[in-house]
Amino acid sequence: MDGARCAEQSGDMHRREPLGGAEFAPETTYLNSASSGLLPRRSADALRAALAESASYGTMGRDYFAAATASRAAFARLLDVPAERVALGSSVTVQSAFVAATLPEGAEVLAPEGDFSSLVNPFAAHPGIKLRTVPLEALADAVRPGTALVAFSAVQSLDGRIADMAAVREAARAHGARTYLDITQAAGWLPLPAADFDFVVAGAFKWLLCPRGTTFMAFGGDFGRGAEWPAALHAGWVAGEDIGASNYGLIQPAATARRFDEPYAHFSYVGAEQSLGLLEELGVETVHAHNTALADHYRAGLAERGLTPRPAPGSAIVSTPGIADAEDRAAAAGVRISVRGGLLRAAFHLYNSTDDVDRLLALLG
Structure with a gap:
């Protein structure tokens, strides 16, 4: 069901009903997908x-590889990248360490x-890497000669800000990073635009609705297309x-990128196949x-109450100062949100x- 149809069924073009139909019937009002997503019925x-x-x-199981292979292909289709360029793992932290x-020794990594x-700490902990951080809005301008890698989130977990991915990509290309x-x-x-970046990682247990792991x-x-693949440092069977x-x-x-696979958490990928x-x-x-x-409806409601969230235009995450005490009140009413x-x-x-x-x-008063 597309967005227009769900609005029409509500009888008001400004109102929206859930997508996914019978796949979801939570006992809570769940507004916490930035922490973890709900598992669809088919996945459960x-x-x-x-x-x-x-x-x-x-x-x-009877076929250890089937769910992992199907999940790889489904993720590749969602991002419009070839499946042979997708590796399967267990966590963003492990991938960042990879x-x-x-x-090389002495490389500069630039991050917001x-x-x-999970994204930045493995770089800070790695011997020989120089981690430099700048405000997110200054990231593209901060790329300089000698920057080896720019590591950043497309959407900030804390407040939902969306990075200027195109600007960062072009700045990195201009400096050979x-x-x-x-x-x-x-x-x-x-x-x-996943294909525009050298490494793209996704922990799939949030908005992709997959199990953890x-x-x-x-x-x-150009990996595998003129440039050699990186060394498969954690390659197992x-x-x-x-x-x-x-x-x-x-x-x-x-x-292919399967050379970077970790052994599959079988049950996690069984669920992932269905969620994707x-x-x-x-x-x-x-x-x-x-x-x-x-x-946007939430932001408008906050404004009516004299509340101003952190600026994050176009984001599905809205973070607001001054009302953190509402979390307990919301939890008691069965509304799941978070404080960060x-x-x-x-x-x-x-x-x-x-x-x-x-x-x-209504709980905000």
């Missing part, structure tokens, strides 16, 4: 079936101040070109229109409605 059903199967076939290890720790884009707070609702890394740029011959001893890494399928059916553009309309950095953070996704927004606004 697939997980229950996989758990039952494991009692007879082990925790790798990217850090691809850089206050970006999410590579780019590492974290789309954990963007993938699933914000249309993204599901992470994707897409490789853009699933990363081998011939998986059947990769259980023991040294392996030959796969010719739902997002494909709905379409990111439809979800984007829905989410941002709800966020003293800001009350609300995040609007496909399973939310205008009524959900109004419920939160």
